Amino acid sequence: MDEFQDFLDEYDDLTERLLRARYQDFAALAKRVMQMFDRAPEATSTRVRWLRSLFPIGKVEADVLVAPQGMVGSGRMNWPQDLEQSLGAQLNLLQSFTDKEDTAWQFAHNFFYSRSNNINDTLHEMTEHLFEPMFRDLRRYLTRQRNNPVEIEEIPASDRIVQIDHNKASYQEAIGSIAGASEALIGDNTIGPADRDRIKFELDAGILLLTAQTVTMSAIEAVLVRALRWLSSNFAGAALGIAAERALSAVLLLLGGS
Incomplete structure (x- = not known):
């Protein structure tokens, strides 16, 4: 039995459902995606924890997000060029959407423009242009690193x-x-x-x-x-x-x- 392949099967299913989610379902599905990493094989689980420690949500808010200036969707995001830091930052952003039903939509409204006034259309602009590429990059990265666990000591204690x-x-x-x-x-x-x-x-x-x-x-x-x-x-x-x-x-x- 290949535990990593089982993880990938769940990964593909949950991430696809999240990308198609309506705003009412987004927070719950995002939470399931983040919890999935805790159940992953150890090398993958520790790797994701390490990625997230590289760029905590406070650093995302301070260094990545540029607040909108009046117009809907006018906010900007300056993601780090380094792949691992970018993946960690985007995972932490996704985690921040898990507590309240409207947090993801409010973010999408501020940072993504949609010709439609429909809430779900705006949300899907975000998932298509931000999280869909992120999930593809993360899947490839975790596959390459499947046999390279991160020692817990490598995760900075302050950002753990x-x-x-x-x-x-x-x-x-x-x-x-x-x-x-x-x-x-x-x-x-x-x-x-x-x-x-x-x-x-x-x-x-x-x-x-x-x-x-x-x-x-x-x-x-x-x-x-x-x-x-x-x-x-x-x-x-x-x-x-x-x-x-x-x-x-x-x-x-x-x-x-x-």
């Missing part, structure tokens, strides 16, 4: 994409402990109002990040982990510091950190 299993007890423990730290923060009278507001916002943002199917370690480090470490350091021994330390341990356990 972590799958979040919302059914695990460790997930509930992490969310509950962050909420506990937030309650302790509100009830602490020794922290200044400005610091309280800032940290409360960062804890809430961290919980929101963890509701996604996947998250980059850089995002968690920048928002949630930094806030919890600040609390545990500045309020060590106090109830707030203890709650923050408990939450930090739970988050790092969930994400496989140390």
Whole structure:
């Protein structure tokens, strides 16, 4: 039994369905495509994770996307010339379309022009000119690399994409402990109002990040982990510091950190 050929069969089926999807179905099918890579043979799965680590979505937004200037479809995209970086960037863009039904269409509306006002026609302009070539390039690339797994250590820790299993007890423990730290923060009278507001916002943002199917370690480090470490350091021994330390341990356990 050829596991890679089974993967390619699923790849061809799901990507073709995504390319033909209506806007109502696009997010769900995009999510299935991205989840497919997690089930792929190890060499392919780690290769895709490595590709995505090369060009995180924040870098795509900063370096690739040029916002439209008034006219529909006038946005520009400056994709990297390097094939691997381009594939990683485009995979991360696709991942960003998986959470909300209208995200892909709104992007297509801003970056692709269609003579028709039909939502699905606009969406298909995007899939035809962006994702169809990407899927062809990715298929050839993964076929060439089928026997060349990437060592996990080669994936930068700060940009590593972590799958979040919302059914695990460790997930509930992490969310509950962050909420506990937030309650302790509100009830602490020794922290200044400005610091309280800032940290409360960062804890809430961290919980929101963890509701996604996947998250980059850089995002968690920048928002949630930094806030919890600040609390545990500045309020060590106090109830707030203890709650923050408990939450930090739970988050790092969930994400496989140390």
